[in-house]
Amino acid sequence: MVDQDFVDQDLADLDRLENDQPLLVAGSLSKSYGRIAACRDVSFALYPGEVLAIVGESGSGKSTLLQMLSGQLTPSAGHVSYRMRDGVTRDLTTLGEAERRFLFRTDWGYVHQDPAQGLRMAVSAGANVGERLMAVGWNHYGRIRDTASDWLGRVEIDVARIDDAPRTYSGGMRQRLQIARNLVTEPRLVFMDEPTGGLDVSVQARLLDLLRSLVAELHLAVIIVTHDLAVARLLSHRVMVMKGGRVIETGLTDQVLDDPREPYTQLLVSSILPP
């Protein structure tokens, strides 16, 4: 007979080993356009299940950084490495285009601020979600449709709307659909660029709440770019504050927001209107 405690202990150890290895490592990342430095010397490690918020105002370099981290923009200097599903850590700049696309279809998600960028607006909601599954080799129509319906339910979209195209959806529904499309393949890392940016406040709260529970349930690692400190507080474990292309302060989210050290971070925190 197998000693269950022993097995559990082994699993816990395995889990710890897994989680003790970073998923993504950025080393001295910089990007300049001619003489203008958009991003300077950014380094950090992201672990499985960890949510990192990059905050700062427009022009701070946070979007440039996100693009480099997700392999969409080649850094002027530095590197990004990622631990693939097979456990091998690869430098993103050495990945071929096909390998990078494959990562994007399987292990990564990317939630755009504007859902129209992340969705195909003219095809049905079901197809938007199903397409990601087909891209990873699913071919049974019934199973794809069932999984798509299940995901619509999880993001609180009425399943009766499965055959409607997202252009008939409201902004909040579109954003929830984009999230379903990204999460259906069970990625390990999701990039989010101002995911609540274009939404009404009431819609934002619902979306944040949904994101928060999905992230915890699926043990997702997330890198989220936002200028909204409330979003960072609700979703993230850690924050990096950017200004002028540099990371000026970093730490646990509640620590940085409740006990900000840098003048700029203090300014950001003091600029929040009380609820």
Added chain:
Amino acid sequence: MTAMIDIADAQKTFTMHLQGGIELPVVRGVTFNVNPGECVVLSGPSGAGKSSILKMIFGNYRCDSGRIDIRHRGAVIDLATAEPRQVLNIRRSTIGYVSQFLRAVPRVATIDVVAEPLIVNGMSRADAQQRAGSLLHRLNIPERLWQLPPATFSGGEQQRVNIARGFIPDLPILLLDEPTASLDAANRAVVVDLIAGKKRQGVAMVAIVHDDEIRHLIADRIVDVTSFAAAA
């Protein structure tokens, strides 16, 4: 016996850059320890830095200098210098914190707000909800409210939900910031009872209580924070 919390010479100053960089000293020379099964109550007037010390022990406020050693899974870790990931691990499995106010996520049902700390530590939802239910019951939150988010509850009800959420996990260290402030006598007695239960389990506690009667009932030792006053 080895202390669960061992603080030595911890210091905290706020630098207010938006007010011309003025320095606001909070505490200095903070030195005390807390043993398993012991409740240490911090005393001192309002503004003496009691809450700040609690926040420093939770890793919410950073220390300028000194150490805050915490026993975490058999090892001693200095929270003042720990990595964010380590601090989060310590909060998940070692230090609980009951703040004065409930910071609840909108839309989440009360029963789930309370059950969540158990679920993140691996308990099944059903078991966690059952324990949450019995604790809510003990704190006199009627069952008809359990499925509602606590945002609309009265101040006292919210605080009791907050207490339930803070007391539910079996963590070896518990920090209590005015846990009885807006409670009636019956519920204050429940909280005193919960604290006694934690002591029997060997939990090390640091508490702030203004009510003399409650302090008398829960304190094993009183640490006077005015001796750490930083304002010279």
